[in-house]
Amino acid sequence: MNTRKVAVYRHEHFNAAHRLHQPEWSEDKNREIFGKCNNPSYHGHNYELIVKVTGVPDSLTGYVMDLKLLSDLIKETVLDRFDHKNLNLDTQEFKDLNPTAENICIVIYDLLRPHIPADKELQIRLYETPRNFVEYPA
Amino acid sequence: MNTRKVAVYRHEHFNAAHRLHQPEWSEDKNREIFGKCNNPSYHGHNYELIVKVTGVPDSLTGYVMDLKLLSDLIKETVLDRFDHKNLNLDTQEFKDLNPTAENICIVIYDLLRPHIPADKELQIRLYETPRNFVEYPA
Amino acid sequence: MNTRKVAVYRHEHFNAAHRLHQPEWSEDKNREIFGKCNNPSYHGHNYELIVKVTGVPDSLTGYVMDLKLLSDLIKETVLDRFDHKNLNLDTQEFKDLNPTAENICIVIYDLLRPHIPADKELQIRLYETPRNFVEYPA
Amino acid sequence: MNTRKVAVYRHEHFNAAHRLHQPEWSEDKNREIFGKCNNPSYHGHNYELIVKVTGVPDSLTGYVMDLKLLSDLIKETVLDRFDHKNLNLDTQEFKDLNPTAENICIVIYDLLRPHIPADKELQIRLYETPRNFVEYPA
Amino acid sequence: MNTRKVAVYRHEHFNAAHRLHQPEWSEDKNREIFGKCNNPSYHGHNYELIVKVTGVPDSLTGYVMDLKLLSDLIKETVLDRFDHKNLNLDTQEFKDLNPTAENICIVIYDLLRPHIPADKELQIRLYETPRNFVEYPA
Amino acid sequence: MNTRKVAVYRHEHFNAAHRLHQPEWSEDKNREIFGKCNNPSYHGHNYELIVKVTGVPDSLTGYVMDLKLLSDLIKETVLDRFDHKNLNLDTQEFKDLNPTAENICIVIYDLLRPHIPADKELQIRLYETPRNFVEYPA
Numbered sequence: 001m002n003t004r005k006v007a008v009y010r011h012e013h014f015n016a017a018h019r020l021h022q023p024e025w026s027e028d029k030n031r032e033i034f035g036k037c038n039n040p041s042y043h044g045h046n047y048e049l050i051v052k053v054t055g056v057p058d059s060l061t062g063y064v065m066d067l068k069l070l071s072d073l074i075k076e077t078v079l080d081r082f083d084h085k086n087l088n089l090d091t092q093e094f095k096d097l098n099p100t101a102e103n104i105c106i107v108i109y110d111l112l113r114p115h116i117p118a119d120k121e122l123q124i125r126l127y128e129t130p131r132n133f134v135e136y137p138a
Numbered sequence: 139m140n141t142r143k144v145a146v147y148r149h150e151h152f153n154a155a156h157r158l159h160q161p162e163w164s165e166d167k168n169r170e171i172f173g174k175c176n177n178p179s180y181h182g183h184n185y186e187l188i189v190k191v192t193g194v195p196d197s198l199t200g201y202v203m204d205l206k207l208l209s210d211l212i213k214e215t216v217l218d219r220f221d222h223k224n225l226n227l228d229t230q231e232f233k234d235l236n237p238t239a240e241n242i243c244i245v246i247y248d249l250l251r252p253h254i255p256a257d258k259e260l261q262i263r264l265y266e267t268p269r270n271f272v273e274y275p276a
Numbered sequence: 277m278n279t280r281k282v283a284v285y286r287h288e289h290f291n292a293a294h295r296l297h298q299p300e301w302s303e304d305k306n307r308e309i310f311g312k313c314n315n316p317s318y319h320g321h322n323y324e325l326i327v328k329v330t331g332v333p334d335s336l337t338g339y340v341m342d343l344k345l346l347s348d349l350i351k352e353t354v355l356d357r358f359d360h361k362n363l364n365l366d367t368q369e370f371k372d373l374n375p376t377a378e379n380i381c382i383v384i385y386d387l388l389r390p391h392i393p394a395d396k397e398l399q400i401r402l403y404e405t406p407r408n409f410v411e412y413p414a
Numbered sequence: 415m416n417t418r419k420v421a422v423y424r425h426e427h428f429n430a431a432h433r434l435h436q437p438e439w440s441e442d443k444n445r446e447i448f449g450k451c452n453n454p455s456y457h458g459h460n461y462e463l464i465v466k467v468t469g470v471p472d473s474l475t476g477y478v479m480d481l482k483l484l485s486d487l488i489k490e491t492v493l494d495r496f497d498h499k500n501l502n503l504d505t506q507e508f509k510d511l512n513p514t515a516e517n518i519c520i521v522i523y524d525l526l527r528p529h530i531p532a533d534k535e536l537q538i539r540l541y542e543t544p545r546n547f548v549e550y551p552a
Numbered sequence: 553m554n555t556r557k558v559a560v561y562r563h564e565h566f567n568a569a570h571r572l573h574q575p576e577w578s579e580d581k582n583r584e585i586f587g588k589c590n591n592p593s594y595h596g597h598n599y600e601l602i603v604k605v606t607g608v609p610d611s612l613t614g615y616v617m618d619l620k621l622l623s624d625l626i627k628e629t630v631l632d633r634f635d636h637k638n639l640n641l642d643t644q645e646f647k648d649l650n651p652t653a654e655n656i657c658i659v660i661y662d663l664l665r666p667h668i669p670a671d672k673e674l675q676i677r678l679y680e681t682p683r684n685f686v687e688y689p690a
Numbered sequence: 691m692n693t694r695k696v697a698v699y700r701h702e703h704f705n706a707a708h709r710l711h712q713p714e715w716s717e718d719k720n721r722e723i724f725g726k727c728n729n730p731s732y733h734g735h736n737y738e739l740i741v742k743v744t745g746v747p748d749s750l751t752g753y754v755m756d757l758k759l760l761s762d763l764i765k766e767t768v769l770d771r772f773d774h775k776n777l778n779l780d781t782q783e784f785k786d787l788n789p790t791a792e793n794i795c796i797v798i799y800d801l802l803r804p805h806i807p808a809d810k811e812l813q814i815r816l817y818e819t820p821r822n823f824v825e826y827p828a
Binding site: 151153154155156174175177179180181182183184221222223224227228267268 | 289291292293294312313315317318319320321322359360361362365366405406
């Protein structure tokens, strides 16, 4: 079975506060474009994160990647950084980057990519709410 | 981050009655092929609808598409047309088209496509029940 | 462990069409009170049904009630009657009774109660949609 | 069917930021007791709210309470007050009250109770995350 | 707010193998009563466990019980004992007790009860599958 | 609409026991690599299975494939083989193959592929737990 590609997925979650804001714009324009998401005191979400890794399962373990190790990696690389944080105030990544779901998803990809073996593909899905979610790469 | 494609998803729902029926066939053949779904008095579903739009996030907003606007668009274009309706009797779209999940999914795609910017891709997933669902384009 | 009461639950589902309508009222009053749910051509739902039976587990089986038998009972008594039906047109129960979630829930209770041993309690929960649901007895 | 009590439920949601903090305690004690939830910059949640109203269905409508009206009432009384807000900074209710799930649940009960008919019972369930939730009255 | 009772819930899960079998009965009777669940080589489940603790929130913390501590308690008392185990072979509790969902639920209650403050009530809900679940005390 | 490809999905489930073990390795190495999943007495899961079939809907039925027939096919080909079984002991397929989620997913694909029309594509998604799942082909 050694040349068949399988995708494996691990589901994790974190809770964070954020605010959408574009500093190049006036307060009025920010309120017009981002609506309630522009609230200066922040609001928050339970972010649900699904990490997908694609590759050929190892012939001895039968694993594409040990999901326990993938879970540990996500914890160290993503959750310890963002869980119970204010994305705008407490993180380096969103100091100058608007923390939309799209941007958070790309940032998480960039944080994890160096830790995933080069012969494996990586994709990130992020639920901001059960009704709004994003995926990168598309 | 301006050339990286992200998919954004919005989840909506509507309730409708329908009946599967092929007018070119006899009643017996209809009952044989469509079974309980052929009931002449109709039955119904809570349709769960997931709309996926793929593109490069705008550099100023960080949005592929404002999901509030996408939600409004789905409401005006799809939900106001099908919610709490009998698909066979109350809609133009299924007057001569069997309202299978496959056909409803393609119809929703065709209704939304003209309203989505041409440089963005569109995909529709429709749950007829939690155990039966379809996706177009595949 | 023979005197401790445990509740057991079985989750089933059926799909049906219905329409809310009070024949004692004018068409206008019906439309005002029931809104979209009054649509004369019907609409429909995936009803999710949870049946709860409470009693002391049998000392030999360890069961309050065999959930396979409870599932068969629900199928024969409720699902075969309502699944893929138009509640207003195809059923005896809702010929003169408005098929609101409340009334459907009480009807299902009355259908099942004679088949549940007298020393066990019965409770019905019915989801009309994931966001609207009812329970009897309360 | 006029004397049988039925419970009806409506599921809504809101997103908010908060921080757990007891001003009578030192910073160290706050960090010890509330851990990550004490983060001074706030974090946030998608709160899922289930409102239960119990009573005898009206003989003409078949409703305990019109769930569309209950949904509107929750929106005006609870969601417009808390959605996309910082509970600690933006609300009157949590100026001097620690916004734990328990306290938010009691506050929502107190906000809704005056608007629910006196002959009906009210109960609130609040999910802070899919794994942590509370209910009042218990 | 100090005399109002609130229920708090914590959701955990574990995976285990089991087999239903009554040693007082013949093999035939066991197969007749327990069907596929009697398979001598065992089968298994992802058990979802919801622990409910009811009491008056502490006036300083606003907590009925710190859910992080409740989660730790469940882990030490229940999950470390049953997770990734064969309930029939690897545990003391089900050596002479048929591991039906009802019995597992009562056993978990008895394991946790001594660790929950005496002025608080405890209730256990256990999902054997998404469609079959039990609750104790009822 | 006859040349547009649609994907249809059917969701089924089965319960099974298994154990991860590589006979070429020592007991110590097995325990190191597979951890709790190596428990010699087995543990188990509620496997959730989603089968995806892609093709052009038939112009008369409006179906890519009748999901009732697909459900029957999955039952005969997969569920009757694995449901309430010990994958390591009771099945031919995992006698010499480690029953990781990846391998189970490929085996299910190979079992179903001959029964799906050649002009249709097949993909399998398998949830071992709500947080760990796999997909083949990727």
